Amino acid sequence: MRFILMVAFIIVILSGCAINSNNHESYTDFKPLEVSVHLSESINEGGDQTIFAFVSQDNQDISDADLIRFEIWSNNHNQHEWITATYEGDGVYSANVHFTEEGLYFAKALTQVGDLFAMPTKRFAVGKLTPEEADILIKGNKQTYSTDHSHH
Numbered sequence: 001m002r003f004i005l006m007v008a009f010i011i012v013i014l015s016g017c018a019i020n021s022n023n024h025e026s027y028t029d030f031k032p033l034e035v036s037v038h039l040s041e042s043i044n045e046g047g048d049q050t051i052f053a054f055v056s057q058d059n060q061d062i063s064d065a066d067l068i069r070f071e072i073w074s075n076n077h078n079q080h081e082w083i084t085a086t087y088e089g090d091g092v093y094s095a096n097v098h099f100t101e102e103g104l105y106f107a108k109a110l111t112q113v114g115d116l117f118a119m120p121t122k123r124f125a126v127g128k129l130t131p132e133e134a135d136i137l138i139k140g141n142k143q144t145y146s147t148d149h150s151h152h
Contacts, residue, residue: 031058035111037070037122045102045127053085053093053109057116061091067112068093075104075133085109102127104137 038052051070055062068085079100085093099105108121123137 033057033062033111033113033116033118035109035118035120037107037109037120039107039122039124043099043124043126045099048096048098050094050096051083051085051107052088053111055091055093055111055113057113062113063087063089063091065093065111065113067110069110070095070097071106071108071110072097073106074101075106075136079105099126102129104129104133 034056036054038054039049043049051072053068053070055065055068065087068087070083070085071081072083073080081097083095083097085095088094093109103126105124105126106121107124108119111118111120123140125133125137129137
């Protein structure tokens, strides 16, 4: 009797996992959001700089992103801010940022288009770098911004 109940139960469970013959289309038709972050090659301490995000999907410029915000922070965490970008045209979004000191910085472009998200991060130098910061910039061996919380 238990065997019959177990078989019936398994059949009921497995019948809920019916295969949809068009399910593969959900994955093959997916077009990822493409976002790249750009700044000028030379940035000086105390200067204003425009940061750009180029947003596209399937080689088409995105002009109606729901959200583009830049998170900018310095390697030593003395500067950390969020800046909302404005649409410039041709899939380009921009924001101005003022850098308060020299060093290694990170810029993350939090991008949302519909239910798709992208968050590319770019490392860059403002003025002169320490040898450790230059190593991080060149090799990308670590990123000092972390959500890791240690407990005592």
